Amino acid sequence: QVLLVQSGPEVKKPGASVTISCRASASRVSGKDVHWVRQVPGQRPEWMGWINVANEKTKVSPEFQGRVTIAGNTDAPVVYMEVRSLGSDDTAIYYCATDQAGALSHWGQGTQVTVSS
């Protein structure tokens, strides 16, 4: 059972932007804070950022500052992440995951983003 449902795969050209959505499909994950993580197959996961859906406060890794925006709120069980100025090294699987006091307890199915000219 997938408790967090993400939007579908994306193919983008270098310099473009992509927005990925993450929707809670069950009440037990709705309203929880959400993290975004990306992973290039064969490499370690990379934490990108976090949103507190109750007050909409966000935290973005310095690695992505100025290039990533995370948004969402408790009114609708959907969180979004926008990544701008895409380059080929942004090709990865992007995941959302709910927060459990810092650990990532429930994960979405992942969204493949491919950046290619």
Add this chain to the structure above:
Amino acid sequence: IVLTQSPDTLSVSPGERATLSCRASQSLTTNLAWYQQKPGQAPSLLIYDASTRATDTPARFSGSGSGSEFTLTITSLQSEDFVHYYCQQYKNWPYTFGRGTKLEVK
């Protein structure tokens, strides 16, 4: 915070015990989690707060440690356990993951 996992690959026979290590570049107290990742799937939370099993984590998985040294122990290895494992710290932003340990059949 840098997390160093060892070994990169661990070869163990089914039914035996596996011990995976995660070392942090500074103290995490107990703000450390372990994840299992099967091919083609998202990581899955096994252990949080260094030693607390997540919901649905089998009892053969246990975590220990505090400060900068942590261990994931898997007893009575089953076929589905031979996959990748990652540690993650949530002591300080930005959260970070280790490079992972691949558990393979000996």
